[in-house]
Amino acid sequence: MSxxxxxxxxxxxxxxxxxxxxxxDDSQIGTNKAVKGGIIYKEYLQLDKIVTAQVLQSERKGHxxxxxxxxxxxxxxxxxxxxxxxxxxxxxxxxxxxxxxxDERNMLKVVSRMQRITIIFRLLVDQFSVLETMTALDFYDxxxxxxxxxxxxxxxxxxxxxxxxxxxxxxxxxNRRHYGEHFHGQDMEELLRxxxxxxxxxxxxxxxxxxxxxxxxxxxxWGKLQIxxxxxxxxxxxxLEQQPGPEKKAEMTEELIKQRExxxxxxxxxxxxxxxxxxxxxxxxxxxxxALMIYYYREEPRFQVPFQVLTSLMDIDALMxxxxxxxxxxxxxxxxxxxxxxxxxxxHYLRSTVSDRYMxxxxxxxxxxxxxxxxxxxxxxxxxxxxxxxxxxxDSSYCSSEDSD
Amino acid sequence: xxxxxxxxxxxxxxxxxxxxxxxxLLLPDSISVIMSGCPYFGGxxxxxxxxxxxxxxxxxQKGVNKASKGGVVYGDYLQLNKIxxxxxxxSELGGNxxxxxxxxxxxxxxxxxxxxxxxxxxxxxxxxxxxxxxxDERNMLKVVTRMNRIVMIFRLLVDQFAVLETMTALDFFDxxxxxxxxxxxxxxxxxxxxxxxxxxxxxxxxxNRNHYRDHFRGKESEMLLRxxxxxxxxxxxxxxxxxxxxxxxxxxxxWGKLQKxxxxxLRLQQEKIEQKxxxxxxxxxxxxxxxxxxxFRALFDQRRHxxxxxxxxxxxxxxxxxxALMIYFYREEPRFQVPFQLLTYLMDIDTLMxxxxxxxxxxxxxxxxxxxxxxxxxxxHYLRSTISDRYKxxxxxxxxxxxxxxxxxxxxxxxxxxxxxxxxxxxDSSYCSSEDSD
Numbered sequence: 001m002s003x004x005x006x007x008x009x010x011x012x013x014x015x016x017x018x019x020x021x022x023x024x025d026d027s028q029i030g031t032n033k034a035v036k037g038g039i040i041y042k043e044y045l046q047l048d049k050i051v052t053a054q055v056l057q058s059e060r061k062g063h064x065x066x067x068x069x070x071x072x073x074x075x076x077x078x079x080x081x082x083x084x085x086x087x088x089x090x091x092x093x094x095x096x097x098x099x100x101x102x103d104e105r106n107m108l109k110v111v112s113r114m115q116r117i118t119i120i121f122r123l124l125v126d127q128f129s130v131l132e133t134m135t136a137l138d139f140y141d142x143x144x145x146x147x148x149x150x151x152x153x154x155x156x157x158x159x160x161x162x163x164x165x166x167x168x169x170x171x172x173x174x175n176r177r178h179y180g181e182h183f184h185g186q187d188m189e190e191l192l193r194x195x196x197x198x199x200x201x202x203x204x205x206x207x208x209x210x211x212x213x214x215x216x217x218x219x220x221x222w223g224k225l226q227i228x229x230x231x232x233x234x235x236x237x238x239x240l241e242q243q244p245g246p247e248k249k250a251e252m253t254e255e256l257i258k259q260r261e262x263x264x265x266x267x268x269x270x271x272x273x274x275x276x277x278x279x280x281x282x283x284x285x286x287x288x289x290x291a292l293m294i295y296y297y298r299e300e301p302r303f304q305v306p307f308q309v310l311t312s313l314m315d316i317d318a319l320m321x322x323x324x325x326x327x328x329x330x331x332x333x334x335x336x337x338x339x340x341x342x343x344x345x346x347x348h349y350l351r352s353t354v355s356d357r358y359m360x361x362x363x364x365x366x367x368x369x370x371x372x373x374x375x376x377x378x379x380x381x382x383x384x385x386x387x388x389x390x391x392x393x394x395d396s397s398y399c400s401s402e403d404s405d
Numbered sequence: 406x407x408x409x410x411x412x413x414x415x416x417x418x419x420x421x422x423x424x425x426x427x428x429x430l431l432l433p434d435s436i437s438v439i440m441s442g443c444p445y446f447g448g449x450x451x452x453x454x455x456x457x458x459x460x461x462x463x464x465x466q467k468g469v470n471k472a473s474k475g476g477v478v479y480g481d482y483l484q485l486n487k488i489x490x491x492x493x494x495x496s497e498l499g500g501n502x503x504x505x506x507x508x509x510x511x512x513x514x515x516x517x518x519x520x521x522x523x524x525x526x527x528x529x530x531x532x533x534x535x536x537x538x539x540x541d542e543r544n545m546l547k548v549v550t551r552m553n554r555i556v557m558i559f560r561l562l563v564d565q566f567a568v569l570e571t572m573t574a575l576d577f578f579d580x581x582x583x584x585x586x587x588x589x590x591x592x593x594x595x596x597x598x599x600x601x602x603x604x605x606x607x608x609x610x611x612x613n614r615n616h617y618r619d620h621f622r623g624k625e626s627e628m629l630l631r632x633x634x635x636x637x638x639x640x641x642x643x644x645x646x647x648x649x650x651x652x653x654x655x656x657x658x659x660w661g662k663l664q665k666x667x668x669x670x671l672r673l674q675q676e677k678i679e680q681k682x683x684x685x686x687x688x689x690x691x692x693x694x695x696x697x698x699x700x701f702r703a704l705f706d707q708r709r710h711x712x713x714x715x716x717x718x719x720x721x722x723x724x725x726x727x728x729a730l731m732i733y734f735y736r737e738e739p740r741f742q743v744p745f746q747l748l749t750y751l752m753d754i755d756t757l758m759x760x761x762x763x764x765x766x767x768x769x770x771x772x773x774x775x776x777x778x779x780x781x782x783x784x785x786h787y788l789r790s791t792i793s794d795r796y797k798x799x800x801x802x803x804x805x806x807x808x809x810x811x812x813x814x815x816x817x818x819x820x821x822x823x824x825x826x827x828x829x830x831x832x833d834s835s836y837c838s839s840e841d842s843d
Contacts, residue, residue: 027790028611033586033781041591046491053484073522084511116571133554148471153479173466348465
């Protein structure tokens with residue numbers, strides 16, 4: 001039927017693919033709903049705003065540089081995803097702020113949204129490889145048209161840092177000195193609010209302080225743990241004494257004593273307050289106990305999802321840090337040791353922010369210093385310690401499904 | 406943050422900060438820590454304080470705030486006021502705000518932003534070919550760099566589905582009703598992308614072919630039409646391949662030489678097998694050999710190629726196919742190294758487009774099972790039907806692997822005679838790559 005001279009009747013090698021037969025199997029049946037009116041794709045997504053937001057400064061100045069478009073779009077994509085992260089972060093903070101977190105039915109929502117944040121962050125870390133397809137030479141061709149615009153002026157990035165819990169005193173000097181200077185009016189109000197409202201760190205801290213099992217007149221986890229740890233070390237030391245081989249014994253004994261000292265500091269509340277003072281710890285003493293409790297008893301039904309929350313918080317810190325580092329690597333590649341367009345020292349400034357100072361949940365990472373053998377962990381008795389499998393859900397006005405947020 | 410003049414000398418900046426420290430102590434900043442009166446400050450911690458002091462003088466902390474003197478700032482440069490105000494939840498407008506709709510919107514907007522970028526790169530590459538600038542081989546680096554960039558963006562877009570998959574079907578169900586009839590089927594940029602790469606109308610599956618233009622009016626419809634009429638990347642690459650040095654009948658005559666070598670090679674192969682004593686093994690080897698003979702007979706049958714072209718099973722002209730095979734066999738020759746990279750990237754783009762389609766199918770299946778799409782298609786089943794070689798533009802490059810031969814069969818080169826293999830054409834300097842920023 002095609003008029004093609006090579007067409008042989010018997011040789012329909014791929015009959016189903018022939019456009020002319022136009023078979024209408026079920027997958028091809030359908031209508032076009034949009035002809036009847038109603039919101040269509042581009043209106044739903046307000047694409048007229050998004051797809052017209054790329055104005056090349058190099059072009060405006062009469063010297064259009066091709067790669068500037070990539071530079072713009074990459075940053076816009078980052079800001080879009082920052083908005084999404086803030087949307088999720090604020091909703092989680094709200095659940096804590098409004099005390100809805102006391103209804104443990106809301107925990108799934110909390111942990112799902114935190115995991116969503118980490119997955120978005122993973123994408124943002126990978127996104128650098130797209131911008132790295134631009135060479136330093138190509139960047140050099142349009143960089144002059146950018147000044148003084150700089151990522152340092154990104155409002156959403158600062159909101160993100162503050163709402164997670166980066167503390168102002170921990171910011172490196174150039175950061176601390178200047179980061180508020182760019183924001184005025186409504187932006188400045190938003191920034192101030194993000195510093196004043198309770199950060200995720202503070203909210204999680206309060207939540208951890210309420211961890212069931214910490215009550216001194218209840219399970220008294222901390223008291224029990226301290227006893228077990230002391231007994232455990234004494235036991236180990238005695239075992240060592242009974243062993244032959246003086247030299248090795250002395251070495252191992254010294255090791256054990258060092259380890260014991262580490263735990264001695266753990267149970268020293270004054271030491272904790274001191275470290276809080278200099279910014280090396282961020283959580284309260286009670287919250288630290290709650291976190292360690294969740295670590296040790298993470299397999300108990302009531303602590304399973306809380307444990308996932310702690311893991312997600314560490315993931316967020318790790319990914320922020322990886323984001324910063326990837327950013328540093330790329331900036332180094334693009335501008336070597338030149339100063340930043342916004343006025344910072346550039347690469348060197350950025351490098352200084354890849355530091356534990358910006359790590360919000362640093363205490364969770366450090367908790368692994370205090371892991372003990374399973375046998376030292378205070379034993380549980382399910383018939384007595386019902387708290388470990390009985391959740392609190394309050395009345396149905398806290399119902400998770402009612403409140404879509 | 407708060408201007409220096411208002412700053413508390415001890416370093417505390419807000420009520421919240423003061424409240425944070427339970428012991429009532431002021432959190433010190435680096436300079437005042439020595440004088441802070443913090444009772445826990447003991448001699449043994451001087452080292453950490455010293456490093457705080459040092460860092461004030463630290464080179465990395467020097468700098469100014471250039472933006473205070475005016476000029477375009479970040480938010481203006483990126484027109485963030487437009488972008489950040491583009492998220493309107495239909496569920497909220499409908500009085501039933503559903504949290505996850507924000508993710509749905511932002512994900513699609515991110516896709517469209519990157520589609521714009523891909524089109525920017527694709528059009529610039531097409532321009533280099535259309536304007537003839539590709540004949541100056543100094544432009545090849547630019548071409549291949551931008552194609553690689555498109556590949557990198559596509560990889561990101563394939564990974565991006567993982568973000569949307571953090572939404573469950575249950576959550577999607579809560580706001581899906583507010584979306585109708587909006588549908589990705591109405592994405593203009595996606596259609597432009599398909600057309601400009603070279604997906605032909607005749608190869609589109611029926612529902613696609615019948616409806617995809619319905620939604621576009623005015624300027625958009627013009628854009629769509631232009632993308633169908635202007636030379637596609639496929640067509641431009643075809644013309645470029647036809648010009649591959651070495652194909653000339655009165656020159657190196659690659660095709661003629663290859664045919665002779667293959668015929669000779671196959672003949673020798675047959676003799677070897679025939680000389681062996683009869684056995685199961687030799688019967689099998691002969692059958693394999695016959696298959697190979699068939700394959701190569703088909704390769705050199707131009708009429709057969711034209712027939713497959715008319716059916717849409719091949720997409721490149723016979724001459725272009727020869728050019729591609731030439732580049733494959735001689736890819737290590739200096740002149741063909743970057744062209745070989747280009748062919749690889751073209752296949753990468755096809756592969757990633759199809760992976761994108763497949764990831765999309767998987768996400769949709771998860772979200773709506775067998776329900777129809779909001780735009781009116783059959784949904785999952787329609788999308789599945791687009792995972793097909795019909796949408797593979799550079800399918801011929803993939804199929805070339807069918808025709809690989811042992812190195813000894815490849816026509817030999819003589820560098821003193823065949824200088825074209827390491828001598829590039831750069832034309833006159835009006836084609837200079839560095840002059841033309843695009």
